[in-house]
Amino acid sequence: MTASALKSIVESLFFISDAPLTLERLCAILEEYDKSSVEAAVARLREEYAEAGRGICLSEVAGGYQLRSHPENADYIRRLIRGKTFKFSRSALETLAVIAYRQPITRAEVEYLRGVDSGGVVKTLLEKKMIRILGKKDIPGKPLIYGTTRDFLEAFSLKDLASLPTLKDIQELAGAFADAEQAVLPLEEPAGEE
């Protein structure tokens, strides 16, 4: 069979699937084709979507590929679905970031890093399937340890955990603070404790 026939099959599979399809899964379905030609078909399809200025992209997320709408058209889609869009609060994002970069991590460790009680946020993230319980830590009290899920990768359009944006260096951060010249504090009273 020709390459274009295979490409057409692959496109149909992506169209019907409601979750990202991995290459392994595709190859298992397309058992009569060899892996390299399936890979080539996926790559060709991706290119075609990207080149033709279509409203659909074949995005690489959560270890697989998925047909998604073009980010530029978000406004119009929001009109279509009327306000039912996904939103994360500041505290949810902060907690997710801590867990994503430091997993496996206990709630107490999250709370130390954030400086605030995070029980409620952790529960919400569990319910939203952004994080999951990985097990228990072998320290007194046997606290639960958490990590992120596939759903998290899907929601944030991440290929895998390695493609999380790199954490900034501590030195770099301190530098940003140091740039601001040590100024005299307006609130420092002369009859000082200093």
Add this chain to the structure above:
Amino acid sequence: MSLAPAPQDTLFPDADPSAYTVRTESFEGPLDLLLYLIRKNEVDIYNIPIAAITRQYLEYLELMKELNLDIAGEFLVMASTLVQIKSRMLLPAPEVEEAEEVEEDPRAELVKRLLEYQRYREAADQLAECELLGREVFARKFAPPELDGLKPEETPPEVELFELIEAFRALLAKVPEASFHEVGAEGMTIADRINEVLDLIRGKESVTFERLFTAPLTREYVIVTFLAILELCKLKMVRLLQANSFGVIWIAPMLLEGEAAEEELHDRFSS
């Protein structure tokens, strides 16, 4: 819990807006507030003027109280930490014989936490910039109806405990709230339910989790059935399967070890 940014001139007609700007969104926590104060005062994070920052910090807490915002305990803990750091800085350094033993700056621990926190805050900002599914990008969500509740594939993943409890919670929610209280023995034992469940799945490839909970649903019935399923799992007489997360949970009999387990079951519940 954020205060709406009210137009300054209507609330405080004679106030100079630049003199006293109240940040309107609430702070995530004491670390957030401290970072804000450090940045606002443009001080070196490695050389924080603790006295001044503490004063501003406490003023801020006072303000939050006036605005009737709940002050979480963490804010107070941080306040006492700041005061403690200041008092340690005021104490003369203990005279150390060996010169190499350098006294650590009392602020070091706090600075480390602040910088670490700042890191994750920036990471959170970057996460927020990702193309969020359901906000910037959208994918088809609905499964074609005939694929819904599909039979498990050949090697479906085992069910996670959290999901099992989730399913149990969903079932309990279906139980009608009893409007009266009746005391009386229900007369249903886990052993009975185990046998009923076994009868139900005998000879079948698998049945759905919901099929085991047929009307009339009472709390006892649901709980006893759930415990029966857990017991059966423990005895390795059934397997719980789920094709995908959120999917239907299937219960399949395990034939091979059945007889040995049945004996154990008999021993445990025969008394």
